[in-house]
Structures are given as C-alpha cells and as structure tokens.
Amino acid sequence: QSALTQPASVSGSPGQSITISCTGTSSDVGGYNYVSWYQQHPGKAPKLLISEVSNRPSGVSNRFSGSKSGNTASLTISGLQADDEADYYCSSYTSSSTLVFGGGTKLTVL
Amino acid sequence: EVQLAQSGAEVKKPGEPLKISCKGLGYSFSNYWIAWVRRMPGKGLEWMGIIFPADSDTRYSPSFQGQVTMSADKSISTAYLQWGSLKASDTAMYYCARLGKSGFGGDYWGQGTLVTVSS
Numbered sequence: 001q002s003a004l005t006q007p008a009s010v011s012g013s014p015g016q017s018i019t020i021s022c023t024g025t026s027s028d029v030g031g032y033n034y035v036s037w038y039q040q041h042p043g044k045a046p047k048l049l050i051s052e053v054s055n056r057p058s059g060v061s062n063r064f065s066g067s068k069s070g071n072t073a074s075l076t077i078s079g080l081q082a083d084d085e086a087d088y089y090c091s092s093y094t095s096s097s098t099l100v101f102g103g104g105t106k107l108t109v110l
Numbered sequence: 111e112v113q114l115a116q117s118g119a120e121v122k123k124p125g126e127p128l129k130i131s132c133k134g135l136g137y138s139f140s141n142y143w144i145a146w147v148r149r150m151p152g153k154g155l156e157w158m159g160i161i162f163p164a165d166s167d168t169r170y171s172p173s174f175q176g177q178v179t180m181s182a183d184k185s186i187s188t189a190y191l192q193w194g195s196l197k198a199s200d201t202a203m204y205y206c207a208r209l210g211k212s213g214f215g216g217d218y219w220g221q222g223t224l225v226t227v228s229s
Contacts, residue, residue: 001171001172003154033213034213034214036213036214036215036216038155038216040155045205045219045220045221045222046147046155046205046207046216046219047219048210048215048216048217050215051210051212051213051214051215051217052212052213052215055213057210057215057217087154089154089155091157091214091215091216093214096172097169098157098159098160098169098170098171098172099145099157099160099171099214100157100171101154101155101156101157102154103154104154104155
C-alpha cells in the first residue's frame with residue numbers, strides 16, 4: 001500500500017486559516033470514514049486532532065476541523081497561532097485491514 | 111488517567127535481537143487495539159501494525175510483515191515489538207499508541223523508544 005499524498009509544506013500568518021489535503025484511493029480514504037489527523041511537534045509524540053473524518057477528541061481546540069470528499073480528506077486550521085507550527089499527518093484505515101499515514105506536512109507560521 | 115509507558119532507549123549492534131515494550135495503565139488494556147509506529151530520522155510516521163491484546167489478533171502493514179513480531183501479554187497489560195536480527199536501517203523512534211473504540215484513531219501515545227543500531 002502506498003502512503004497517502006499530502007503537500008510537503010504549507011505556511012500561513014497568525015490569524016489566517018490554512019487547509020492541508022490528504023489524497024488516497026477508494027481502498028482507503030474514499031472507502032471508509034476512518035480518517036484521522038495528527039499533530040507532531042519536534043521531539044514529542046503525535047497528538048490526535050481529528051478522528052473519523054471530522055470528530056474532535058475532548059480537549060482539542062475547535063480551530064481544528066476535518067472533512068472529506070471522495071478520495072481526499074482535508075484538515076483546516078483557523079486562527080493560526082505560533083504553537084500550531086508542527087508536522088501534520090493524515091491516516092486512514094485500509095481495505096487490507098491495516099492503517100496508512102500520509103507523508104506528512106510541515107506547517108510554518110510566518 | 112490513561113498512560114502508555116514504553117521501555118527505555120536501546121543501543122544495539124547489527125544482527126542482535128531486541129524486544130521493546132509498551133505498558134498500558136489506567137484502562138482495560140485487553141479491549142483496545144495497540145498500534146506500533148516508526149519514525150526514522152528525518153522521515154515521516156509509518157504504521158507498523160496493530161494487535162488486539164484480548165486475543166492477540168495481529169495485523170502487520172505490508173512493509174513490516176516478516177520484519178518484526180508484535181505480541182501482547184494481557185495479564186500484565188503489556189505489548190511488545192521485537193526483532194530477531196537488527197539492521198542499521200532499524201534505527202528509529204518507535205511509538206506505541208492506543209486506538210480508540212471507534213475510527214482507529216490513536217488517542218493515547220507512549221513517549222517513544224529510541225532504537226539505535228550501529229556497529
């Protein structure tokens with residue numbers, strides 16, 4: 001199985017909104033509503049931001065939102081803050097009963 | 111409080127065996143999938159596989175099938191990841207994560223175990 005496709009980098013200014021895309025196939029993103037998004041700061045463990053396409057776990061800011069259309073999922077971060085600068089990964093369940101990550105996107109807050 | 115406590119950093123030589131651990135605390139360990147995730151230096155996250163401790167149902171990602179072995183001992187709430195013969199390319203940070211009850215999201219993560227393989 002191939003990694004899901006994410007842009008290598010995105011950037012935005014404080015207060016702006018950005019969207020990170022995650023493209024897969026009908027065997028993963030398009031076939032299941034089991035898309036998750038993670039944030040990872042340097043030297044830290046990943047943190048779950050979104051599960052099941054658009055569900056925010058308790059404690060996650062409502063500035064983070066998720067959606068899906070066909071084989072592409074998206075993470076939107078509104079009201080960018082300096083602490084949002086991190087690596088972001090999408091993940092999906094697959095038809096092989098395994099999980100697959102995207103390649104990761106580095107977010108720079110200008 | 112839910113916690114996943116991983117074993118400490120390891121420095122090994124190529125060809126040596128290794129088993130690292132992940133102990134679940136504060137929840138019913140048997141009833142949640144545990145996933146292992148690799149992050150190689152300068153690279154992204156990779157799911158290695160998942161295991162259900164109640165019955166040890168295990169599913170490996172294709173890239174890791176035959177390369178590692180996952181196991182779990184529900185009596186001591188601990189999952190394991192092991193290698194029979196390490197390679198330099200196994201040098202990485204390894205995380206365990208609990209998958210939530212729905213959606214296969216990793217809702218709790220261990221602190222990571224750094225494995226360094228060098229002659």
